Amino acid sequence: MKPIHAMLSWSIAIPFIWVALGQALASLPNPGTCTGTCINTHDPFIVRRPDGVYFRFSTSGRITIHTAPAITGPWTYQGAALPRGSSIDLPGNQDLWAPDVIQIGNTYYLYYSVSTFGSQTSAIGVAQSSTLDAGSWTDLGSTGISSNASMPYNAIDPNLINIDGQYYMTFGSYWAGIHQVVMRNPPTRTATGSVPYQIATHPGTKDVEGGTIFKHKGFYYLFYSKGFCCRYDQNRPPPGGEYKVLVCRSTSPTGNFVDREGTPCTRGGGTVVLESHGFVYGPGGQGVYLDPQLGPVLYYHYLDTRIGYADSQKQFGWNTMDFSSGWPVLR
Template sequence: MFSLLQSATAFLITTASLVQGYADPGACSGACWAHDPSVIQRTSDNLYFKFNTGSGVEIATASSLSGPWTIKGYALPNGSKIDLTGNTDLWAPDVHKVGDLYYMYYAVSSFGSQNSAIGLATSSTMDVGSWTDLGSTGVASTSAKPYNAIDPNLIAVGSSYYLNFGSFWNDIYQVPMSSDAKKPSGSSSNIEYDSTGTHPCEGSYMFYYDGYYFLLWSHGICCGYDTTLPATGAEYKIMMCRSTSATSGFVDQSGAACTSGGGSVLLASHGTTYGPGGQQVLPFLLGVFTDSSKGLVLYYHYANKNVGLGDGSYLFGWNVLGWSNGWPTV
């Protein structure tokens, strides 16, 4: 949604005690700038790759979530072959391993527009210079659609794939994908909708844990905090619902339907942490902690009030998820 402004200047964000009921972000050093980060561990050598919104999708690597992160370059330095405004400033990467290849879904759009499309690039290694742009997946939108086709997120359910996407308008949608996860194979359906205000829901992420599919999304104003600070509580925060199905029936902790304004807060501003969002989840894997039984890690971007509120100052945050009565906690 903007050009990359960060440098490789090192930041160190240390783990602190609980503030207002939330744990502060875990430690990060090196290239800790982030916006809509997607993190995945390469299976061949356990190296972590972090992908960021902006330009041709920045790639940084580290041996652990806490860094030190080193910028390597861009996945698609020449942008996308999708013929839309914004095709050199790609948003919201979502990276998964599908078969023997790594897939990177991304969005092409411009701020406030429904002229949007979700693209796909593939790589066998994730290294800079290895990515092949396949262009549009066929998931796209115009002002004639009820949704905005940005912020993709793939989830595998058995041998089937689904792509979640959406931002504002009628919020979060889902479409079944082909067996190779490259093209839609059916119609889109609405899985989350907040009818109030401007419907500020986007950046969904779905994961499975202990019998439930958890749907996370970012709610509120994402950007421009250094220019106009939102009213208290109107800034980004991370919401959640869950269902025993990956395709419908999502409810919040009070039982309210996710498609009728339901949603419980997982993480909000606290202390010096402001506007957390752009979240994803990954399991504890090799190279992070010695105790792999700890479960899942939530990661996201946020503004640190002591560092700066501008988009170019956003940082990479992560926390080990706790669990209470079947729901994740930070």
């Protein structure tokens, strides 16, 4: 039984709860500066070429490419990564999603998703380039990661991590959350005999997706998006049900991720890093980039409530992160 002094009536407690919530949200910073083309950036991915040019890849437009001299911009549209779409013979192969790019030696690999909204018939494909430029990409087709209604995951939202020459693909959306599978070297196909295993889910819900793993000072941080992602102009979820960014961490890239309270990510764990606040609505589709000047950067898409709620109005957002506590705090 709780002590008497803790048994406050809701009429007294609720105002204090809302004050605390308001203070927490007020502490979240606004996105950093973005100039040039900052709109229509669903699921952005940032990579910096050795010559200092920043490339931003994003969903739709057959993987849209923008470039800039800095993460702040000005961002300029360059074209589509795969102007002919994907060779994967599935619905959605002309409207590609959730790009992820990694450099291995002198080659860049671009991973993308083929699917349609709400469907579990999906696959992850890969293309390669030596320059990152629009018009330079060669589609290699499927990585061997696919899904249908008989599987516990959806084969979208790829993120590849290289650990001392061993490659792991993190992927998954809705259904039973985020999974991982071992890849070959070079990582154009899954490793022989490798079976996807779950690394994050929220039991009782399906809205966990978009995992990104970032290694920092001995820990592997799993950032992911939770909530309803899209079409807010047609049907907005109840407050708090929209996209937000959560994180868990582990000393291994392959599992046992827990949140700041020690709750496993496979049992609903996840510490909030970024959520709706002020004019920022539904932030997610995130990635993490180690900028040579700024340090660790969380980037994402969000909707500016002063502009609108359509998917085509999604803005590019970014913030630096402070890991001094062992957990990422936005600045």
